Amino acid sequence: MSAAAADSEALFRYVLRLGDLSLVLGQRLGEWVGHAPALEEDLGLANIALDLIGQARLLLSYAGEIEGRGRSEDDIAYHREQGEYLNPVLAEQPNGDFGQTIVRQVLIDAYQLELYERMAASSDERLAAIAAKSVKETRYHLRYSGSWLVRLGDGTEQSHALAQAALGRLWPYTVELFAEDDLDRAMADGGVAPRLAEVHAAWTVRLDELLGQATLKRPGDRAHSWHGKRGQHSEHLGYILAEMQYLQRAYPGARW
Amino acid sequence: MNTPALNLGNPPAGEDRIALAWQALAQVEDPEIPALKILDLGLIRFVRVHAGVLEIGLSPTYVGCPATEVIRHDVVQALRDAQIGDCVVTSVLSPAWSSDWITAAGRQKLLELGIVPPARAVSKLREVLGAERPSACPLCQSTDTQCISEFGSTPCKALHRCRACLEPFEYFKCI
Numbered sequence: 013m014s015a016a017a018a019d020s021e022a023l024f025r026y027v028l029r030l031g032d033l034s035l036v037l038g039q040r041l042g043e044w045v046g047h048a049p050a051l052e053e054d055l056g057l058a059n060i061a062l063d064l065i066g067q068a069r070l071l072l073s074y075a076g077e078i079e080g081r082g083r084s085e086d087d088i089a090y091h092r093e094q095g096e097y098l099n100p101v102l103a104e105q106p107n108g109d110f111g112q113t114i115v116r117q118v119l120i121d122a123y124q125l126e127l128y129e130r131m132a133a134s135s136d137e138r139l140a141a142i143a144a145k146s147v148k149e150t151r152y153h154l155r156y157s158g159s160w161l162v163r164l165g166d167g168t169e170q171s172h173a174l175a176q177a178a179l180g181r182l183w184p185y186t187v188e189l190f191a192e193d194d195l196d197r198a199m200a201d202g203g204v205a206p207r208l209a210e211v212h213a214a215w216t217v218r219l220d221e222l223l224g225q226a227t228l229k230r231p232g233d234r235a236h237s238w239h240g241k242r243g244q245h246s247e248h249l250g251y252i253l254a255e256m257q258y259l260q261r262a263y264p265g266a267r268w
Numbered sequence: 269m270n271t272p273a274l275n276l277g278n279p280p281a282g283e284d285r286i287a288l289a290w291q292a293l294a295q296v297e298d299p300e301i302p303a304l305k306i307l308d309l310g311l312i313r314f315v316r317v318h319a320g321v322l323e324i325g326l327s328p329t330y331v332g333c334p335a336t337e338v339i340r341h342d343v344v345q346a347l348r349d350a351q352i353g354d355c356v357v358t359s360v361l362s363p364a365w366s367s368d369w370i371t372a373a374g375r376q377k378l379l380e381l382g383i384v385p386p387a388r389a390v391s392k393l394r395e396v397l398g399a400e401r402p403s404a405c406p407l408c409q410s411t412d413t414q415c416i417s418e419f420g421s422t423p424c425k426a427l428h429r430c431r432a433c434l435e436p437f438e439y440f441k442c443i
Binding site for chain 2: 052055056058062063064065066067069070140141145146148149151152155156159
């Protein structure tokens with residue numbers, strides 16, 4: 013493989029990581045439609061899902077162009093197997109109760125906010141544009157999820173206990189967000205993406221502030237063995253894809 | 269992201285064509301808030317002619333907003349109806365659309381519809397977190413208002429309530 017082809021393969025995989033995170037989380041949030049505790053939350057979660065799927069469309073379209081094999085955003089979303097999805101496994105974790113959904117959302121919103129703010133200065137013009145656009149929306153996502161985290165954590169005994177339990181359950185998955193591998197390093201070296209250590213530091217400050225307001229305790233980091241960014245997923249992703257991809261698998265190219 | 273160029277026969281020349289395009293675009297409504305035109309929202313970034321093809325730069329408000337597809341379709345239809353030659357609609361992401369680009373007329377129309385227009389965007393993104401709120405209730409002008417939900421009937425609006433007159437109202441978010 014020539015150096016240029018290797019670079020483009022690396023960028024393709026990196027853009028898939030970003031796009032798949034948004035797509036899988038957006039799909040997860042969509043499960044709340046018609047089931048949220050109140051109409052306002054139904055709308056809130058659905059609107060965040062819509063933004064995330066919008067981001068995914070931009071990113072997966074771009075991935076298809078980088079790949080240069082004529083695959084559209086839909087081809088990439090609907091015709092890849094589980095092992096070809098490169099989202100961190102946190103995104104695919106089940107919604108659980110409302111508190112668990114909110115905790116997962118805070119963890120990822122804060123990550124995307126810190127990542128996109130920095131990626132707006134990417135050496136890759138297209139990614140810079142997508143990041144600058146997305147960060148404006150992500151701000152509102154964190155405002156929503158963060159204010160709910162504070163209400164749940166600093167709420168009743170029960171809501172506090174549920175939020176703390178969800179935090180304990182999901183925290184180990186955050187390690188993968190910041191575990192820098194060769195691909196992350198190559199992207200940072202090329203100025204395409206920020207250093208994950210820098211994103212991690214900013215994320216930690218933001219999380220600590222929110223957790224403090226929510227009177228929740230930050231769990232300790234644990235060793236992890238998750239590699240969604242390399243296509244090794246938890247048992248949950250397959251079910252999401254089965255539902256999301258069913259129509260295009262059964263009727264390839266179907267349109268409406 | 270581009271709509272294929274349409275072949276629409278003989279176009280009028282240069283400047284006229286661009287002026288006619290703007291006239292046609294001035295008729296296109298926002299699908300969610302029809303009283304507003306897309307020009308009120310500042311969605312058209314440029315109109316230019318390149319190699320005989322009229323190119324329209326269109327920005328999405330929110331990346332996942334379903335209205336974007338409708339607007340793109342309506343823009344193409346308006347230009348087709350105006351019979352001003354081949355045209356292509358290009359999606360412009362950068363710089364990202366800002367609610368600051370809503371015109372003074374657009375802000376006035378929002379207010380008349382009972383939707384509070386957005387605060388002016390602050391230069392530092394972080395400052396918006398937690399700080400932003402509508403200036404006053406559009407019905408009774410009380411400043412004693414409360415956010416019910418960060419997301420209203422569309423991604424671009426939040427739902428608020430006035431604690432003086434007790435009426436709910438929408439706020440067009442600042443992005």
